[in-house]
Amino acid sequence: MKAVILVGGEGTRLRPLTWKRPKAIVPILNQPFLEYLIDYLKGHGIEEIILAMGYLPDPIQECLGDGTKLGVRLHYVVEDTPLGTSGAVKNVEAYLDESFLVFNGDIITSIDLTKMIKQHQESKSVVSIALTPVDNPTIYGVIETDEHGRVTRFVEKPGWDEVTTNMINAGIYILEHEVLARIQAAKPSMFEHDIFPSLLIDGQPIMGYSSESYWIDIGTPEKYLKVHQDLLRKKGGQFVKVDSTSHIDMQAKVEGPVIVGQNCVISGDVSIKGPAVIGAGCRLDSGAVIEGAVLWDQIHVGKGARLVDCVVATGGRIHDDCLIPSGCVLGDNVELEPGYMMSEGTKVEPDTTLG
Protein backbone atom coordinates (compact mmCIF):
# COMPACT_ATOMS: atom_id res chain seq x y z
CA MET A 1 0.00 0.00 0.00
CA LYS A 2 1.23 3.53 -0.82
CA ALA A 3 1.00 6.44 1.61
CA VAL A 4 0.48 10.14 1.05
CA ILE A 5 2.00 12.38 3.74
CA LEU A 6 0.56 15.88 3.99
CA VAL A 7 3.42 18.28 4.64
CA GLY A 8 2.21 21.47 2.94
CA GLY A 9 1.07 23.47 5.98
CA GLU A 10 2.94 26.53 7.25
CA GLY A 11 3.04 25.23 10.81
CA THR A 12 2.12 28.65 12.20
CA ARG A 13 1.48 27.33 15.72
CA LEU A 14 4.99 25.88 15.91
CA ARG A 15 6.65 29.24 15.21
CA PRO A 16 9.31 30.44 15.80
CA LEU A 17 10.69 26.94 15.05
CA THR A 18 9.07 26.85 11.59
CA TRP A 19 10.18 30.20 10.19
CA LYS A 20 13.30 28.70 8.61
CA ARG A 21 12.26 25.08 8.09
CA PRO A 22 8.97 23.23 7.62
CA LYS A 23 7.45 21.31 10.51
CA ALA A 24 8.14 18.09 8.57
CA ILE A 25 11.87 18.25 9.21
CA VAL A 26 12.17 19.76 12.68
CA PRO A 27 14.43 17.40 14.63
CA ILE A 28 12.98 14.71 16.87
CA LEU A 29 15.75 13.23 19.03
CA ASN A 30 18.27 14.74 16.57
CA GLN A 31 16.61 13.14 13.54
CA PRO A 32 14.38 14.98 11.01
CA PHE A 33 10.74 14.35 11.94
CA LEU A 34 9.89 12.77 8.55
CA GLU A 35 12.67 10.21 8.90
CA TYR A 36 11.05 9.18 12.14
CA LEU A 37 7.59 8.91 10.52
CA ILE A 38 8.88 7.11 7.43
CA ASP A 39 10.63 4.55 9.61
CA TYR A 40 7.33 3.85 11.35
CA LEU A 41 5.47 3.52 8.02
CA LYS A 42 8.16 1.19 6.70
CA GLY A 43 7.70 -0.94 9.81
CA HIS A 44 4.12 -1.48 8.62
CA GLY A 45 5.10 -2.46 5.09
CA ILE A 46 4.74 0.94 3.37
CA GLU A 47 7.55 1.36 0.85
CA GLU A 48 6.28 4.01 -1.56
CA ILE A 49 5.39 7.43 -0.22
CA ILE A 50 4.12 10.60 -1.89
CA LEU A 51 4.89 13.87 -0.12
CA ALA A 52 2.24 16.53 -0.76
CA MET A 53 4.15 19.75 -0.20
CA GLY A 54 3.56 23.50 -0.23
CA TYR A 55 5.40 25.63 2.34
CA LEU A 56 9.23 25.44 2.04
CA PRO A 57 9.41 22.24 -0.05
CA ASP A 58 13.12 22.38 -1.00
CA PRO A 59 14.61 21.61 2.43
CA ILE A 60 12.38 18.52 2.67
CA GLN A 61 13.61 17.19 -0.65
CA GLU A 62 17.24 18.02 0.15
CA CYS A 63 16.92 16.19 3.46
CA LEU A 64 15.31 12.96 2.20
CA GLY A 65 16.38 12.66 -1.47
CA ASP A 66 14.75 9.76 -3.31
CA GLY A 67 14.29 7.85 -0.05
CA THR A 68 16.96 5.21 -0.76
CA LYS A 69 18.80 5.82 2.52
CA LEU A 70 15.52 5.16 4.38
CA GLY A 71 14.68 2.10 2.28
CA VAL A 72 11.58 3.63 0.65
CA ARG A 73 10.67 5.28 -2.68
CA LEU A 74 9.68 8.92 -2.34
CA HIS A 75 7.79 11.15 -4.77
CA TYR A 76 7.43 14.90 -4.30
CA VAL A 77 4.53 17.03 -5.46
CA VAL A 78 4.37 20.78 -4.73
CA GLU A 79 1.12 22.75 -4.65
CA ASP A 80 1.10 26.24 -6.20
CA THR A 81 -1.40 27.36 -3.57
CA PRO A 82 -2.52 25.42 -0.46
CA LEU A 83 -5.19 22.89 -1.42
CA GLY A 84 -6.19 21.71 2.06
CA THR A 85 -5.98 18.09 3.20
CA SER A 86 -8.21 16.49 0.53
CA GLY A 87 -7.31 18.92 -2.27
CA ALA A 88 -3.65 18.00 -1.66
CA VAL A 89 -4.41 14.28 -2.04
CA LYS A 90 -6.38 14.90 -5.26
CA ASN A 91 -3.31 16.76 -6.51
CA VAL A 92 -1.18 13.58 -6.24
CA GLU A 93 -3.80 11.34 -7.88
CA ALA A 94 -1.41 10.41 -10.70
CA TYR A 95 0.62 8.34 -8.20
CA LEU A 96 -2.37 6.45 -6.75
CA ASP A 97 -4.00 3.35 -8.18
CA GLU A 98 -5.63 1.31 -5.41
CA SER A 99 -6.42 1.77 -1.67
CA PHE A 100 -3.92 4.10 0.00
CA LEU A 101 -3.01 5.67 3.32
CA VAL A 102 -3.10 9.36 4.14
CA PHE A 103 -1.08 10.73 7.05
CA ASN A 104 -0.98 14.20 8.53
CA GLY A 105 2.68 15.12 8.44
CA ASP A 106 3.01 16.04 12.10
CA ILE A 107 2.03 12.92 14.04
CA ILE A 108 4.07 10.60 16.21
CA THR A 109 2.21 7.46 17.08
CA SER A 110 2.48 3.77 17.75
CA ILE A 111 -1.00 3.01 16.39
CA ASP A 112 -0.91 -0.46 14.82
CA LEU A 113 -1.29 0.41 11.12
CA THR A 114 -1.08 -3.21 10.07
CA LYS A 115 -4.18 -3.99 12.16
CA MET A 116 -5.93 -0.87 10.86
CA ILE A 117 -5.30 -1.92 7.25
CA LYS A 118 -6.61 -5.42 8.02
CA GLN A 119 -9.77 -4.03 9.63
CA HIS A 120 -10.28 -1.71 6.65
CA GLN A 121 -10.02 -4.56 4.16
CA GLU A 122 -12.36 -6.82 6.14
CA SER A 123 -14.95 -4.09 6.69
CA LYS A 124 -15.16 -3.21 2.99
CA SER A 125 -15.60 0.45 3.88
CA VAL A 126 -14.60 3.27 1.53
CA VAL A 127 -12.74 5.13 4.26
CA SER A 128 -11.21 4.20 7.62
CA ILE A 129 -10.25 6.89 10.10
CA ALA A 130 -7.92 6.28 13.05
CA LEU A 131 -9.46 7.56 16.28
CA THR A 132 -7.58 8.52 19.41
CA PRO A 133 -8.88 9.56 22.85
CA VAL A 134 -8.33 13.06 24.27
CA ASP A 135 -9.04 14.53 27.71
CA ASN A 136 -10.90 17.56 26.39
CA PRO A 137 -12.97 16.71 23.31
CA THR A 138 -14.66 20.14 23.25
CA ILE A 139 -11.75 21.72 21.37
CA TYR A 140 -11.61 19.05 18.63
CA GLY A 141 -13.76 17.50 15.94
CA VAL A 142 -15.04 14.30 17.55
CA ILE A 143 -16.23 11.22 15.70
CA GLU A 144 -19.09 9.03 16.92
CA THR A 145 -19.21 5.36 15.99
CA ASP A 146 -21.73 2.55 16.48
CA GLU A 147 -21.08 -0.74 18.29
CA HIS A 148 -19.41 -2.17 15.15
CA GLY A 149 -17.03 0.77 14.83
CA ARG A 150 -18.89 2.32 11.91
CA VAL A 151 -18.84 6.13 11.89
CA THR A 152 -22.28 7.62 12.56
CA ARG A 153 -21.58 11.32 13.11
CA PHE A 154 -18.92 14.03 12.93
CA VAL A 155 -19.32 16.67 15.63
CA GLU A 156 -17.16 19.80 15.50
CA LYS A 157 -16.13 21.13 18.94
CA PRO A 158 -19.09 19.82 20.98
CA GLY A 159 -20.17 21.62 24.17
CA TRP A 160 -19.66 19.52 27.37
CA ASP A 161 -23.43 18.82 27.46
CA GLU A 162 -23.25 17.31 23.94
CA VAL A 163 -20.13 15.19 24.48
CA THR A 164 -20.87 11.52 23.75
CA THR A 165 -17.32 10.39 23.01
CA ASN A 166 -13.75 11.57 23.56
CA MET A 167 -12.47 9.93 20.35
CA ILE A 168 -11.07 12.36 17.81
CA ASN A 169 -9.75 12.13 14.28
CA ALA A 170 -6.09 11.11 14.55
CA GLY A 171 -5.19 12.41 11.07
CA ILE A 172 -4.57 8.91 9.66
CA TYR A 173 -6.88 7.58 6.94
CA ILE A 174 -7.17 4.64 4.58
CA LEU A 175 -9.07 5.54 1.44
CA GLU A 176 -10.43 3.53 -1.43
CA HIS A 177 -9.36 4.97 -4.79
CA GLU A 178 -12.97 5.79 -5.73
CA VAL A 179 -13.06 8.54 -3.05
CA LEU A 180 -10.76 10.63 -5.26
CA ALA A 181 -13.63 11.09 -7.72
CA ARG A 182 -15.48 13.10 -5.05
CA ILE A 183 -12.67 15.63 -4.59
CA GLN A 184 -12.55 18.61 -6.92
CA ALA A 185 -9.17 19.17 -8.57
CA ALA A 186 -7.24 22.40 -7.99
CA LYS A 187 -9.74 23.61 -5.39
CA PRO A 188 -9.04 23.74 -1.64
CA SER A 189 -11.02 21.20 0.40
CA MET A 190 -10.73 19.32 3.66
CA PHE A 191 -11.43 15.65 4.34
CA GLU A 192 -12.70 16.52 7.80
CA HIS A 193 -15.23 19.15 6.74
CA ASP A 194 -16.08 18.43 3.11
CA ILE A 195 -15.38 14.90 1.94
CA PHE A 196 -16.07 12.60 4.94
CA PRO A 197 -19.36 14.24 6.01
CA SER A 198 -20.64 14.12 2.41
CA LEU A 199 -19.75 10.41 2.13
CA LEU A 200 -21.72 9.81 5.33
CA ILE A 201 -24.77 11.69 4.03
CA ASP A 202 -24.66 9.47 0.93
CA GLY A 203 -24.68 6.36 3.14
CA GLN A 204 -21.14 5.27 2.20
CA PRO A 205 -19.52 3.04 4.85
CA ILE A 206 -16.82 4.77 6.94
CA MET A 207 -15.08 2.83 9.70
CA GLY A 208 -13.38 4.20 12.79
CA TYR A 209 -10.23 2.46 14.01
CA SER A 210 -10.10 3.25 17.73
CA SER A 211 -6.72 2.97 19.39
CA GLU A 212 -5.39 3.79 22.84
CA SER A 213 -1.79 3.66 21.54
CA TYR A 214 0.57 6.60 21.91
CA TRP A 215 -0.45 9.50 19.66
CA ILE A 216 0.59 13.12 19.65
CA ASP A 217 0.94 15.84 17.04
CA ILE A 218 3.95 18.10 17.17
CA GLY A 219 1.86 21.13 16.21
CA THR A 220 2.84 23.48 19.07
CA PRO A 221 6.13 24.10 20.91
CA GLU A 222 4.60 22.66 24.09
CA LYS A 223 3.74 19.40 22.33
CA TYR A 224 7.10 19.41 20.53
CA LEU A 225 8.85 19.47 23.90
CA LYS A 226 6.45 16.90 25.35
CA VAL A 227 7.19 14.45 22.50
CA HIS A 228 10.86 14.59 23.43
CA GLN A 229 10.16 14.10 27.10
CA ASP A 230 7.80 11.17 26.37
CA LEU A 231 10.17 9.43 23.94
CA LEU A 232 13.19 9.88 26.17
CA ARG A 233 11.42 8.83 29.37
CA LYS A 234 10.38 5.65 27.57
CA LYS A 235 14.08 4.89 27.11
CA GLY A 236 14.61 5.14 30.89
CA GLY A 237 16.83 7.11 33.26
CA GLN A 238 19.93 5.03 32.46
CA PHE A 239 19.82 5.99 28.79
CA VAL A 240 22.76 8.21 27.81
CA LYS A 241 23.73 8.17 24.13
CA VAL A 242 26.75 10.26 23.17
CA ASP A 243 28.00 10.32 19.58
CA SER A 244 31.56 8.97 19.35
CA THR A 245 32.76 12.25 17.79
CA SER A 246 31.74 14.26 20.86
CA HIS A 247 33.85 14.97 23.91
CA ILE A 248 32.42 15.11 27.42
CA ASP A 249 34.78 16.14 30.23
CA MET A 250 35.16 13.58 33.02
CA GLN A 251 33.95 16.17 35.56
CA ALA A 252 30.66 16.83 33.72
CA LYS A 253 27.55 15.33 35.28
CA VAL A 254 25.10 13.63 32.91
CA GLU A 255 21.88 12.14 34.24
CA GLY A 256 19.81 10.28 31.61
CA PRO A 257 17.83 10.03 29.55
CA VAL A 258 20.09 12.18 27.40
CA ILE A 259 21.16 12.20 23.73
CA VAL A 260 24.24 14.11 22.58
CA GLY A 261 24.83 14.48 18.82
CA GLN A 262 28.03 14.73 16.78
CA ASN A 263 31.03 16.96 17.43
CA CYS A 264 29.92 18.46 20.74
CA VAL A 265 32.33 19.72 23.38
CA ILE A 266 31.02 19.55 26.93
CA SER A 267 33.29 21.03 29.60
CA GLY A 268 33.86 20.11 33.23
CA ASP A 269 31.24 21.10 35.79
CA VAL A 270 28.50 21.06 33.16
CA SER A 271 25.34 19.41 34.42
CA ILE A 272 22.91 17.80 31.98
CA LYS A 273 19.75 16.39 33.49
CA GLY A 274 17.45 14.38 31.23
CA PRO A 275 15.19 14.18 29.48
CA ALA A 276 17.43 16.35 27.31
CA VAL A 277 18.76 16.44 23.75
CA ILE A 278 21.91 18.22 22.58
CA GLY A 279 22.24 18.58 18.79
CA ALA A 280 25.37 18.42 16.63
CA GLY A 281 28.26 20.84 17.06
CA CYS A 282 27.15 22.29 20.42
CA ARG A 283 29.60 23.71 22.96
CA LEU A 284 28.64 23.81 26.61
CA ASP A 285 31.05 25.76 28.79
CA SER A 286 31.96 25.07 32.37
CA GLY A 287 29.15 25.33 34.91
CA ALA A 288 26.35 25.38 32.32
CA VAL A 289 23.16 23.59 33.42
CA ILE A 290 20.82 21.91 30.94
CA GLU A 291 17.64 20.43 32.40
CA GLY A 292 14.78 18.97 30.33
CA ALA A 293 15.84 21.07 27.32
CA VAL A 294 16.06 20.39 23.60
CA LEU A 295 19.01 22.06 21.87
CA TRP A 296 19.31 21.93 18.10
CA ASP A 297 22.66 22.23 16.28
CA GLN A 298 25.64 24.60 16.63
CA ILE A 299 24.61 26.14 19.94
CA HIS A 300 27.04 27.76 22.33
CA VAL A 301 26.06 27.84 25.99
CA GLY A 302 28.35 30.03 28.06
CA LYS A 303 29.69 29.51 31.58
CA GLY A 304 27.06 29.19 34.28
CA ALA A 305 24.11 29.62 31.89
CA ARG A 306 20.99 27.68 32.86
CA LEU A 307 18.50 26.22 30.34
CA VAL A 308 15.40 24.52 31.75
CA ASP A 309 12.49 22.80 29.89
CA CYS A 310 13.02 24.96 26.79
CA VAL A 311 13.80 24.63 23.08
CA VAL A 312 16.71 26.45 21.43
CA ALA A 313 16.91 26.24 17.61
CA THR A 314 20.10 26.07 15.56
CA GLY A 315 22.82 28.69 15.96
CA GLY A 316 21.83 29.97 19.42
CA ARG A 317 24.51 31.92 21.30
CA ILE A 318 23.67 31.90 24.99
CA HIS A 319 26.38 33.83 26.79
CA ASP A 320 27.63 33.40 30.35
CA ASP A 321 25.17 33.33 33.26
CA CYS A 322 21.98 33.64 31.16
CA LEU A 323 18.72 32.01 32.22
CA ILE A 324 16.28 30.35 29.80
CA PRO A 325 13.44 29.06 32.00
CA SER A 326 10.54 26.72 31.41
CA GLY A 327 8.45 27.04 28.21
CA CYS A 328 10.83 29.38 26.36
CA VAL A 329 11.33 28.75 22.65
CA LEU A 330 14.16 30.44 20.76
CA GLY A 331 14.15 30.53 16.94
CA ASP A 332 17.33 30.10 14.88
CA ASN A 333 20.39 32.25 15.60
CA VAL A 334 19.12 33.95 18.74
CA GLU A 335 21.78 35.61 20.88
CA LEU A 336 21.42 36.31 24.61
CA GLU A 337 23.95 38.75 25.97
CA PRO A 338 25.79 37.85 29.22
CA GLY A 339 23.58 37.60 32.29
CA TYR A 340 20.30 37.98 30.38
CA MET A 341 17.38 36.44 32.28
CA MET A 342 14.37 35.45 30.19
CA SER A 343 10.84 35.19 31.59
CA GLU A 344 9.02 31.83 31.53
CA GLY A 345 7.22 30.94 28.30
CA THR A 346 8.88 33.61 26.11
CA LYS A 347 9.07 32.94 22.35
CA VAL A 348 11.87 34.66 20.45
CA GLU A 349 11.90 35.20 16.68
CA PRO A 350 14.97 34.03 14.72
CA ASP A 351 18.02 36.31 14.33
CA THR A 352 17.18 38.34 17.45
CA THR A 353 19.65 39.60 20.06
CA LEU A 354 18.36 40.11 23.59
CA GLY A 355 20.39 41.91 26.20
Ligand code: GTP
Ligand atom coordinates in the same frame (compact mmCIF):
# COMPACT_ATOMS: atom_id res chain seq x y z
P1 GTP B 1 -0.78 25.36 11.75
O1 GTP B 1 -0.53 26.50 10.80
O2 GTP B 1 -0.01 25.53 13.00
O3 GTP B 1 -2.22 25.06 11.98
O4 GTP B 1 -0.13 24.03 11.13
P2 GTP B 1 -0.34 23.33 9.72
O5 GTP B 1 -0.17 24.34 8.65
O6 GTP B 1 0.58 22.19 9.66
O7 GTP B 1 -1.85 22.87 9.75
P3 GTP B 1 -2.47 21.58 10.44
O8 GTP B 1 -1.69 21.24 11.66
O9 GTP B 1 -3.91 21.77 10.57
O10 GTP B 1 -2.24 20.50 9.30
C1 GTP B 1 -2.23 19.12 9.53
C2 GTP B 1 -1.34 18.47 8.47
O11 GTP B 1 -1.84 18.75 7.17
C3 GTP B 1 0.08 19.02 8.51
O12 GTP B 1 0.95 17.95 8.30
C4 GTP B 1 0.13 20.00 7.36
O13 GTP B 1 1.41 20.10 6.77
C5 GTP B 1 -0.86 19.41 6.37
N1 GTP B 1 -1.55 20.42 5.58
C6 GTP B 1 -2.39 21.37 6.03
N2 GTP B 1 -2.85 22.12 5.00
C7 GTP B 1 -2.27 21.62 3.89
C8 GTP B 1 -2.34 21.97 2.50
O14 GTP B 1 -3.03 22.90 2.07
N3 GTP B 1 -1.60 21.22 1.63
C9 GTP B 1 -0.82 20.18 2.05
N4 GTP B 1 -0.12 19.50 1.14
N5 GTP B 1 -0.73 19.83 3.34
C10 GTP B 1 -1.45 20.54 4.25
